[in-house]
Amino acid sequence: MSRFSPEAVFDPASCTSCGRCRLVCPVSAVSWDPGGRPSFDPRKCIACGHCAAFCPAGAFGCPGPSCVEPCSGDSLLSLMKRRRSTRFFDGSSISDAELARLLEPVGWSPTGVNACGLAVRAFRDTEALALGTGIVRTARLLGKCGLLRILGALTGTGPFLEREAAGEDLVFRKAPLVLFFFSPRRSPTSLSDGIIAATLVMTAAEAMGLGTFWNGVARTLHPVMPGWRKSSRARPGMRLCAVLCVGRPAWGCRPIPPRDWELLGPSIPEKARV
Numbered sequence: 001m002s003r004f005s006p007e008a009v010f011d012p013a014s015c016t017s018c019g020r021c022r023l024v025c026p027v028s029a030v031s032w033d034p035g036g037r038p039s040f041d042p043r044k045c046i047a048c049g050h051c052a053a054f055c056p057a058g059a060f061g062c063p064g065p066s067c068v069e070p071c072s073g074d075s076l077l078s079l080m081k082r083r084r085s086t087r088f089f090d091g092s093s094i095s096d097a098e099l100a101r102l103l104e105p106v107g108w109s110p111t112g113v114n115a116c117g118l119a120v121r122a123f124r125d126t127e128a129l130a131l132g133t134g135i136v137r138t139a140r141l142l143g144k145c146g147l148l149r150i151l152g153a154l155t156g157t158g159p160f161l162e163r164e165a166a167g168e169d170l171v172f173r174k175a176p177l178v179l180f181f182f183s184p185r186r187s188p189t190s191l192s193d194g195i196i197a198a199t200l201v202m203t204a205a206e207a208m209g210l211g212t213f214w215n216g217v218a219r220t221l222h223p224v225m226p227g228w229r230k231s232s233r234a235r236p237g238m239r240l241c242a243v244l245c246v247g248r249p250a251w252g253c254r255p256i257p258p259r260d261w262e263l264l265g266p267s268i269p270e271k272a273r274v
């Protein structure tokens, strides 16, 4: 995909000189020439496309908002209320079409200073299962040389490690699809960028009737698991931000009450709450 370039697509004949592009530009790359037209500084431009997105006249060649279906906020909230971590999958695969649809939000995901550069490695079916069996094998090896007990005692994960060594895949849980989200380390918001993209994919999965769980254990183990770095094919300078396991849930679940959280500052009046 080529980088968005306002000067390349701007059509002066459609411009109404309203000045909105200058107002919304986050990096002051738009200036106003004496003729009442915008000009764009490619050295400052971060290619975020906001000039085009907010131009009321469509002077940057983008179609009107009606080309994208409106989405009800209520249905999005319902998705969030219904979502639960899925740790048991029905054994079926995620199709190519499903994977393509699931990953589509990565291309719409915001990144700090529009640095982009996100990369996703999808482990599917046998490759995904192999990630889990790799951990079981490692736990067995550690058991054989007496290190499993010590590691369990040191980290407080004894019972978990015992179950792994006995053959249960408690880390990847036989998920048919495992997604590793990478982001360039050089980006000032690298970690958040990758986590935001994974969150959008989690939401898309939910909308598609799929289940997910965030795999914090895999993310932590990534630097020490032999082979993972290589098989994830991450380029140098990329950081693993999130690991999301995806599949079709084996069981339905009930909505449960929300968790505790805190609103700092003035409280919301009782009558405003639904």
Ligand SMILES: Cc1cc2nc3c(=O)[nH]c(=O)nc-3n(C[C@H](O)[C@H](O)[C@H](O)COP(=O)(O)O)c2cc1C
Pocket (backbone or CB within 6 Å): 083, 084, 085, 086, 087, 213, 214, 215, 216, 217, 218
């Ligand atoms: C950053 C993060 C890392 C997580 N890592 C794991 C994990 O390694 N294994 C796992 O089974 N669940 C993991 N989870 C899922 C949490 O355990 C789960 O979100 C929590 O129990 C609440 O349940 P819910 O997802 O159904 O709301 C993780 C969740 C988050 C947000």
